[in-house]
Amino acid sequence: MSATERMVTILLAGTALIVFLFVSAPTELPDGKSEQASPEATVPVAKVLAILAAENDVARSLYTSQIVGAGKAVGLQFSEHWQDASIEAGPLPALFLRSTAAEVFAVTPDLGLFLGSEYPIAASNLFSDSQMQQFRKVAENGEAVMFPDAGANTFTAMYPDYASVQACVTCHNEHPDSPKNDSKLQDIMGATTWTYPRDRVSAAEALQLIRSLRNGFIQTYTRYVEKARGFSRAPQIGDKWPSGGDYCLPAPEEFAAEFERRAALATSTALLDLFEAKGEE
Numbered sequence: 001m002s003a004t005e006r007m008v009t010i011l012l013a014g015t016a017l018i019v020f021l022f023v024s025a026p027t028e029l030p031d032g033k034s035e036q037a038s039p040e041a042t043v044p045v046a047k048v049l050a051i052l053a054a055e056n057d058v059a060r061s062l063y064t065s066q067i068v069g070a071g072k073a074v075g076l077q078f079s080e081h082w083q084d085a086s087i088e089a090g091p092l093p094a095l096f097l098r099s100t101a102a103e104v105f106a107v108t109p110d111l112g113l114f115l116g117s118e119y120p121i122a123a124s125n126l127f128s129d130s131q132m133q134q135f136r137k138v139a140e141n142g143e144a145v146m147f148p149d150a151g152a153n154t155f156t157a158m159y160p161d162y163a164s165v166q167a168c169v170t171c172h173n174e175h176p177d178s179p180k181n182d183s184k185l186q187d188i189m190g191a192t193t194w195t196y197p198r199d200r201v202s203a204a205e206a207l208q209l210i211r212s213l214r215n216g217f218i219q220t221y222t223r224y225v226e227k228a229r230g231f232s233r234a235p236q237i238g239d240k241w242p243s244g245g246d247y248c249l250p251a252p253e254e255f256a257a258e259f260e261r262r263a264a265l266a267t268s269t270a271l272l273d274l275f276e277a278k279g280e281e
């Protein structure tokens with residue numbers, strides 16, 4: 001198959017998945033959180049969480065570099081107290097994730113997401129005992145871990161969160177609530193932690209989880225844009241990005257489109273692999 005043919009195949013299959021997504025996704029979760037997997041639950045949740053983690057990386061890096069990084073350069077501010085009425089700022093990346101997790105919980109309450117740490121600024125980000133044991137492995141070799149967490153009755157996946165830029169280290173080391181002040185660049189500062197109460201899901205559930213996470217990113221970004229409209233010096237909101245040098249923010253639909261441009265190919269390829277492979281297990 002030529003590269004073009006392969007691309008066309010991926011696009012066609014992607015379209016089929018999208019049709020499937022809209023036609024067959026349930027509008028609400030089945031009643032009651034039965035721990036009994038349905039007969040359609042053939043997809044290993046570990047693979048779905050890996051897709052979610054990859055989408056989360058795309059959203060986090062888009063938000064961190066193109067909104068926070070580029071935004072600061074043109075005079076926008078970002079704060080842990082961004083939700084306070086008197087603060088004219090947007091969410092720090094960790095709070096972007098926290099708000100996304102709350103939106104996800106509202107739509108798909110079975111899916112848990114948080115940025116955990118051994119030495120957290122916010123006490124609620126401390127790992128549980130069983131998570132801590134697993135995190136030690138993540139911190140040691142830098143690889144993600146996935147495990148059934150008997151204590152919490154969930155399936156859990158953890159992905160390392162690196163101090164990839166100096167700002168991570170400086171802000172955390174100097175923060176008055178931080179119990180650790182000697183972090184260094186490239187240290188593993190914590191882990192993005194996902195939990196789900198069953199180890200297999202149906203195809204429709206898998207797609208619903210992906211949709212819920214995407215919805216979480218966009219709702220969170222929309223809340224920030226709505227707040228920014230009321231700043232005493234309100235940024236221009238439209239199709240421009242602050243990386244162009246203007247005091248502006250892309251509108252939510254622009255942010256969503258850029259996210260999809262960056263995430264869609266990897267996700268549709270992963271979904272194809274997933275649905276092709278599941279019959280063989």
Ligand code: HEC
Pocket residue numbers: 080092094095098115116117119120121122123125161162163164165167168169171172189190191
């Ligand atoms: C300007 C300050 C600031 C910067 C820059 C920053 N953080 Fe944080 N980070 C925070 C605050 C504040 C929290 C607690 C947020 C909350 O309430 O959940 C946090 C939370 C976290 C957590 C969850 C554990 C905890 O400490 O509560 C991790 C892990 C983390 N940040 C990693 C990073 C990484 C990696 C970077 C760089 C890519 C980074 N942070 C950049 C301020 C910062």
